[in-house]
Amino acid sequence: MRTNLPAPSTRSSAYVRNLGILAHVDAGKTTVTERILFLTGATHKRGEVHDGTTVTDFDAQERDRGITIFAAAVSCAWDGHRINLIDTPGHVDFADEVERSLRVLDGAVAVFDAVAGVEPQSESVWRQADRYGVPRIAFVNKLDRAGADLDTAVASIRERLSTVPLVVQLPIGREGEFTGVVDLLRMRALVWHAGRETHDAYEVVPIPADLREQADRRRHLLEEAVAELHAAAMEEYCATSALSTGTLTAALRDLTLSGEGVVVLCGSAYRNRGIEPLLEAVVAYLPSPVDVPAMRGTWGDAVEERAADATAPFAGLVFKVNATATGRLTYLRVYSGAIEKGDTVMNAGTGRGERIGRILRVQADRHAELERAVAGDIVAVIGPKSARAGTTLCAPGAPVVLEPPAVTASVVSVAVEARRNVDTGRLSSALARLVEEDPSLAVRVDAETGQTVLSGMGELHLEVAVEKIRRTHGFDVEVGRPQVSYRETVVRGVSGLTYRHVKQDGGAGQFAHVVLDVEPLAAPDDGTAAQAFVFGSTVVGGRVPQEYVRAVEAGCRDALAEGPLGGHPVTGLRVTLTDGATHPKDSSEMAFRTAGRFALREALRAAEVALLEPVVELTATVPDDAVGGVLGDLAARRGKVSGQAARAGTAVLTATVPLAELFGYASRLRSRTQGRGTFTTRPTGYAAVPAAASGAVLAR
Template identity: 70%
Template sequence: MRTTVSQALAAVRNIGILAHVDAGKTTVTERILFLAGEIHKHGEVHDGTTVTDFDAQERERGITIFAAAVACEWNGHRLTVIDTPGHVDFSDEVERSLRVLDGAVAVFDAVAGVEPQSESVWRRADRYGVPRIAFVNKMDRAGADFDKAVDSIKRRLHPAPVAVQLPIGSEGGFTGVVDLVRMRALTWTAGGVAVQPIPDELLATSRQRRRALEEEVAERHSTVLEEFCLGPVSDETLIAALRELTLTGEIVPVLCGAAYRDIGVEPLLDAVVGYLPSPLDRPPIEAGRTLRPDPAESLVALVFKVQATGTGRLTFVRMYSGTLAKGDQVLDAGAGRVERVGRILRVQADRHREVESAVAGDIVALVGPKAARVGATLCAPGTPIQLEPPVAAEPVLSVAVEARNSAEAERLSAALVRLAEEDPSLVVRTDPDSGQTLLGGLGELHLEVAVEKIRRDRGIAVTVGRPQVAYREMPVRGVRGLRYRHAKQSGGPGQFAEVVIDVEPTDAARDFEFHSTVGGGRVPPEYVRAVEAGCRDALADGPLAGHPVLGVRVTLTDGATHPVDSSERAFRTAGRLALRAALRPEAMTLLEPLVELTVTVPEDAVGVVLGDLAARRGRVLDSAVRGGSSVVTATAPLAEVFGYATRLRGRTQGRGTFTTRPAGYAPAPVRW
């Protein structure tokens, strides 16, 4: 029985499709579903007919906004594929997906190579240790260059990309690939894929590339090294080594194709099955106890997505341990709440199939839990455990929202709460000065989509104010030896805490650092932790204009306690008030968020674009020519980028495009 369970888990692949916007992720996903027999006709992004881009806004805008899970089978393996957004405004969807995935396919444009959001999602996958393979898509485009794309992966992402294929033909003449692992040619026609001998004109190059592949793998794998020194490496040895090195992240196998023309997707699926990990291949999770993907162990599952549908609330979970059956009760470990699971669904984007149970390694949706939030751990009531949740990004932009009709104000409040439950990167708060309700998010498009969702799904007429930038504050001068005594008597037990702190500025890229050099037990460890918590409280609103504070290092150097009146509460209060006293307005500066823009325009429009960027306080980082277009990379204040899309279209007769990503903070030109 145990062997059967292990075999079933070994045949599971939970993967994500990651890429920059417009690299072809959704098209790749659509072809995977078609080849696996899940759909009988593949849809197209530009027609709004794809399976995973099922939301009305996704189809209208032609982009992926919400991560969507689909399931299929390939060569006896069960695949769960999550198609993730490529736009930076929806990067939190990618973050939450990566937290529960075992492997990923990174899709790159054969002309552009590594683009800004490609780099962002790659770094996120690094953070979670997710093994990857790379797929260079759109090999049929004018200017496509496989070798340049592989080189850009090596230069910008710094892994060891290993090309396991060689393209046959180029641009419009691209017809297939040479499989360098099995030394054969794969070509595609209207009838499908054909396996053939390598064409004579590519034979010598293929042999050189195969030997180079063996050499790259031999540098990292002892078994391959032994065979390499004696002669050719066998296909079986090379395949086994490629899998081992992919699982450890030492290499990234690179394949190529043109998904829109149905070229290269079958070997991509073979690579997913052959090189990417099953749940059994991933390291066990340490969370108070060691979790292994065993259906016989107690239940542990992580909520990574919540979605409101017309028929109820869906709670998406990744099962890490145990078995969950319909009707079971589960404990929300963080909230201490027990809820009942009414139904368990296998998800196919917006379609669902009910199943009786789910086991370790599964990704499913639950109907029943009414309050579990994203990041919650669901476990067996008798064995509580809490997993590390995905980290939600901090909003950089906010807009004031209000109902046009006062009678709908209550409905709007409920809709905003539900929206923030579904997407933790959306933050709802009340402005203390104006009393307005502010909706914060990761960019203009993010907020635009959220507001439109309220209008469509809830039928509420909403008025939206001008976007407001999320400024930060940072000290420019520190203070040493600041002593603060908190002493309070109110008739009962008193409060006493004395702290001495040094405060130093760091830089805008860093949040908060806390250290303690107190010796001799003058401040017990639990009080030191309370001082740190108090300092964090003080950073919530700075002295200039009430914005959060960045770039602070606090060192607790001394302190004093009282045998009766000292407590964690007293030291937390002392830490908060001491740091507030240190952060004097005259020693602070205002920070504004920056974005990195990548602007792609015809060569004759570069001068206009550069002038416009300079007027927006932009700083050009790089300029290059790719595929007949000029690509300008620059940083600019977020506040200066509002309305840039309309301006760029007007300046380039509609031929210019741009993408952005967060680039940290910098001092604003005006002190507040």
Template identity: 70%
Template sequence: MGANVFRHSLDHVRNLGILAHVDAGKTTVTERMLFLTGMTHKTGEVHDGTTVTDFDPQERERGITIFAAAVACEWNDHHFTVIDTPGHVDFSDEVERSLRVLDGAVAVFDAVAGVEPQSESVWRRADRYGVPRIAFVNKMDRVGADFTAAVESIRDRLHPVALPVQLPMGVEDGFTGVVDLVRLRALTWVAGALCVGPIPEQLAEVARKARFELEEAVAERHSGALEEFYAHSGLSDATLASALRALTLMGEAVVVLCGAAYRDIGVESLLDAVVDYLPSPLDRPPVRGSGFESAADPAEPLAALVFKVQATGTGRLTFVRVYAGTLVKGAQLRDTGSGRMERIGRILRVQADRHEELEQAVAGQIVAVIGPKQARAGATLCAPESSVLLEPPVVTEPVMSVALEARTSAETERLTTALARMADEDPSLVVRTDPESGQTLLSGVGELHLEVAVEKIRRERGIAVTVGRPQVAYRETVLRGVSGFRYRYAKQNGGQGQFADLVIDVEPIAVDTERTDGAVDFEFRSTVVGGRVPAEYVRAVEAGCRDALADGPLGGHQVLGVRVTLTDGSTHPVDSSERSFRLGGRAALREALRGSEMALLEPLLELTVTAPEESVGAILGDIAARRGRVLDSVIRGSTVVVTATAPLAEVFGYATRLRSRTQGRGTFTSRPLGYDRAPSR
């Protein structure tokens, strides 16, 4: 593709993400895609630190994806923008922001482990945004690989209609290719080269039966296919492929393929499946925003969503998805949320850490721009005369903090600037000052999340910092509230004063303990009659109550699970205002909470521990000692997989403890599970 021309029609565009649990092989799949499409001339390897998408030094050292990376490539005259997303739960916000702007996704699963905790988490996030998916069961060459079991785990844990369109040929080391059930042919790979031929005789009957079951499953869910199925006792290849695409786009089925990306088996057919089954921008529903609805039309007024901000040595990169209109160099755009104007200096087609300049970007494209100074992830950019506001991605709530301090006073200001830039890049990182100690606190999603952030400050900014012990982000909730609590807010400082008279009831409501997106369980209502408190003041009281939820009476933690009812009040003809009722509402709820019975909530994690079977006793005992609760224990060959819940506060340092109890052979993954009542302290 020429640097200044986007020559593909929108129906030949695919914006897709690669999603999976850590170590399922996402980055290896991406690398093979880039090699086969001619974007690279040599396949990079994760273990060698030579991959295109894992270009950050920490990613290469740790052997994991930390930052979502976008790359562009072409296959069969289709233009792909591929985003390789992290698999570790601590970086799930990178996945969230990517899914918000993608049209489709490839979910990669380990053929031995099947559905793992983080693969379940990213699947649910894709459900939230209605992103159509296809599934790729990777690592079919591993000992213990089982395609049928992997498909069943997808059905059992993720609950889609999973439709295998391939059958593996051979198992483990003998895995050489797949039977294509849609076109009834054998695809084998010899020294990485694809060979297409007839189905081997010994697999012909199995393939015929699997093809009929696939046709039957499709016909049950697609009316056009059903007619042909009954008229001709089966489906043609074209009808089957068309129906599979329709079911995928509607989210009513998930096509399942298999392969072994590390051995270059199955990736060509995966690329074909992206073309055949995943949507183009034209196949997606019109994007909706505040006072806005548009299909992917370059002629419409511009609407673009910022989903990622990245500081580089050459400037600030702002990644955008253009939903409508045409983005051109030099344009002045409005950041709707802040009202600021931003200028587009350059438009770049992104190839991970390399860039190619474009003259313009049209609806349906994902590009990076240089020029915007302050637009953050989630911002809407539109024409100056417009006021379009698109739904931003959900931001994951931080669950732990560390105190940071520059080792020299001369570097304190540089540290403050570095933290502000990091929070600008990653909205799930929150920087605040502890009101009691005056320390700078950096809050994030997990230990690794914070560890990577601190290391980035040390390496990229050259700042020596001292890091305190991790602290858990507790929450507070109401067990028993108060009724008829009266609060009079009155201030006189010369001139017009401030007056608000309020009567409120405070009561507990159920807390969504599994919520991790930072939303607060809070309800407000008013039963005031006779206009004793005007409607605009009622809204101000609600805003003030929301302000008060930021710091509860037990320890200054955010308050969840409370309903406030404004039952009565009065005003002053001169001194009452919206501001006075907002301040009064905040002060009233704070005082009412001090008189309520409160409880502390602590964040929980779900742990999935994999270790040798002989270590199971030590593992279960250690989990119990950490106030954990075992949910399940499954033996797979010579290993045991234990699923448990435990308070986050008890899991600090667990990796070291697990290694010592299993002679270095045990591993674990975790994911947030919401909040639960903390024991009395």
């Protein structure tokens, strides 16, 4: 066990690793986290997901369901380094928890199932990490399971994630006989002995004779792959036809930091095999706060940079808020400077001061008091009252706004109401707290029905939110049938739509004349989704002043809130202001904003508009004898099958299915497969609703 830390006076951000554990649901993220905490001495008993004894899955719902729902931060020490670790959810409904965590992390460990390889949510979280430029290493887990194969898992990493896997270990034994790994860097074997409960549970031994030739070959392949990607390694390789361990290690770190390659390790977290080398790789390859570029922010029109320097002005980003019975916890990544208990910082969004009452080192649901937090730390603070996820806290004398994490638009909604009228006020307060803690939830009041509508990322997301109200606030809630969030889009546009806004009721009047072209916005060639709205102006000669052009754009954006078909938001269109006219006295920004809003509404009524619905990629693993029934059921749900693969007595089916058709699908799949089938989904965007189905949707 190597948990020693440098003395506080000498410790720097170079000795810190801020990393997340990312994976598909059931790949073993939480078990990996538990083993890391146990081996580093942060815990004294190995927690198990199936027993409900894990540190990071401390919420009652997480333990009941056996999945991670909320991102949990923990801290431990290894080889003189402080490791701040966030265990993230693997279920697609909680992808925004992953998004907010990735925004404040410097590195990540991506965990893959050795049997399933890259699964849908593995791919999604990998793309999320790509967006934030987070360096990763990979850990292929569950090598002790039947059907586990490192090479197959690595091939799926290469094919589905479009990266170069750099495998630095070779398994010793297959499936139930898996006992250790060959370290291809130091050319030695690490063997774990069953039944040993000490922290450093592996023994270093010579490479087994039957693996020596394969180990030599794989070391050579690793050197070749690294030399192709790294200039300094290529020079040494050309001169000697080999790479020294020092050169290879340095090159692997450089390739990890640049994202040109991903180091791949393997093991079985449940059997406690492979975790020590994983920790060594975290320290060796993943970046410290001083290794990543300075965080860029803005203040007004100026671009500001905040480097990981404890002596610089303070700047930190809030990535999570949790309202507990003992106080409001604000989770914060400190990017520059330092804060001490009692300091006053500025909320960059509101301009108001916030007092730091307490600083806490977080250990899931337990906390340790700190006097000070410095650049590179991830801590929780008590005191700020208006900070939300994405809020920048900074030194009052050096204001800056850091880029907040993206928030995904909700796709599923349910109507909620308190079962007893006396609890209506409590329900409003509970919903407000939910949205404060989880920005991917949204609450609104339906203008027609007066119902309170809760929107989120999926059925499970909403189910967890409602159950949290019941458990935390102690009253029952009635929930309506889930409804998906539809969109409307322009299929065929209109040109030269003219609208004159004239209003005269005494005193100064209102006058605005606009001419609009409206057309559909095609998706780009790279396969990404089309933009929601693009506005442009071709007006010449100053017929519409620039400030009025901006007002027309604002009015058009107002009109996007409700489409002509069913009042759904409008997306995927381009609006061009081609002409207009003003009045010397009666024209104003308000008049042109009003004209833009009504002009676009008229244009949408004149254009051909189609209804869009959210669609998902469904991946179902079913027994071979149930494939026909499952395919038939998917067809009845308007699913389009895009792939089918055989895997050890089962079939893996991939299909694109409208989200609205998947309510209750879990029960249906269990029925058709005698409880042996499983499925996962991944959002893929929106698609046009067929004419036969759109009538039923609009009639609701």
